Amino acid sequence: MKKRVGIIGASGYTGIELIRILNRHPHAELAAAAALEAGQSLSDIIPCPFDVPLVSAEEALEAGLDAVFCALPSGPSLKFVRQFRSRGVKVIDLSADFRIRDVAVYEKYYKMKHTAPELLGEAVYGLPEVYRDRVRTTGLVANPGCYPTTVLLGLLPLISGGEIDLDDIIIDAKSGVSGAGRKLENNLLFCEANENFTPYNIGHVHRHLSEIEEQLSVYSGRPVAVTFCPHLLPMSQGMLSTMYVKMKRPFDPAEIHRAYRNKFAEEPFVRILAPGKLASVRMVAHTNFCAISLTAVPEKNLLIVSSAIDNLIKGASGQAVQNMNLMLGLPETMGLL
Numbered sequence: 001m002k003k004r005v006g007i008i009g010a011s012g013y014t015g016i017e018l019i020r021i022l023n024r025h026p027h028a029e030l031a032a033a034a035a036l037e038a039g040q041s042l043s044d045i046i047p048c049p050f051d052v053p054l055v056s057a058e059e060a061l062e063a064g065l066d067a068v069f070c071a072l073p074s075g076p077s078l079k080f081v082r083q084f085r086s087r088g089v090k091v092i093d094l095s096a097d098f099r100i101r102d103v104a105v106y107e108k109y110y111k112m113k114h115t116a117p118e119l120l121g122e123a124v125y126g127l128p129e130v131y132r133d134r135v136r137t138t139g140l141v142a143n144p145g146c147y148p149t150t151v152l153l154g155l156l157p158l159i160s161g162g163e164i165d166l167d168d169i170i171i172d173a174k175s176g177v178s179g180a181g182r183k184l185e186n187n188l189l190f191c192e193a194n195e196n197f198t199p200y201n202i203g204h205v206h207r208h209l210s211e212i213e214e215q216l217s218v219y220s221g222r223p224v225a226v227t228f229c230p231h232l233l234p235m236s237q238g239m240l241s242t243m244y245v246k247m248k249r250p251f252d253p254a255e256i257h258r259a260y261r262n263k264f265a266e267e268p269f270v271r272i273l274a275p276g277k278l279a280s281v282r283m284v285a286h287t288n289f290c291a292i293s294l295t296a297v298p299e300k301n302l303l304i305v306s307s308a309i310d311n312l313i314k315g316a317s318g319q320a321v322q323n324m325n326l327m328l329g330l331p332e333t334m335g336l337l
Helices: 013-023 057-061 077-086 103-110 128-137 146-160 208-220 253-263 313-327
Strands: 003-008 028-034 067-070 090-093 140-142 164-175 227-232 239-247 270-272 290-297 302-309
Touching: 003 013, 003 057, 013 028, 013 313, 028 057, 057 077, 067 077, 067 313, 077 090, 090 313, 103 208, 128 146, 128 313, 140 313, 146 164, 146 208, 146 239, 146 253, 146 290, 146 302, 146 313, 164 208, 208 227, 253 270, 253 290, 302 313
Parallel strands: 003 028, 003 067, 067 090, 090 140, 164 227, 270 290
Antiparallel strands: 164 239, 239 302, 290 302
């Protein structure tokens, strides 16, 4: 029997991508697609080929779901996560509400009160390449943010080896406009973003910093603070982060490359590129893959790591389905290859 799956926030960018993936998933049935436009069909309100009837979140609660994706902004997602978990439904939350373990840090960066702290102990950070075994046994996954996915996959092999200066990490990151979600803001309008390239939220203020630094700190066993500079690209979707890290001692670029290849050898969605080849957005567009390239500057003890994903797929909906597969005991790659 197919697993009955629902989406809360089905008319957003991530919701639509979830529908695309579930539409081809051999063992998942979209049993409830909830949105504010309940009573209409998705194709009536958005140019898309999916004549999916939209229902209310309350109707989704009564749909007998095995799992549900909460594809809502941080804050509004909290009450629905609590409601579905109270009924034993497995939840993959695509907001940031359960990614940050420290409530005070969450409330500082997201400027709102966390109203379901009792669920934080159950939530597992859904980066399968690190927490796969824990994802399999939990009922609540906090799906990682898009920028953190690029950064963590790009840096963790170095951090686990203790080979870099953790006090001197610079992250230069770039995203397509869909990373901001479906909303009306001046900088996201076509005439503002097209043929333009702008930094935003630079300094130590971007919300994803809290997630990046917490995970790097957990992984390294000590506090880590980074310099993070995000930029808006004049494209719909796609993301690339370039990390500049100082090595603690002279290093052999071939040895570092081997370490990356070994680290991700069994990972179905991470590709370590051959020396001399650089990661790009086009390599991973509309896929659940992450492409990572390594550029060494040995005379400066510097390593440049570039990590590219599709922000709506590996950075959101694709990774969410990857987590759903693990939670429901299905092959991890199902529906994603």
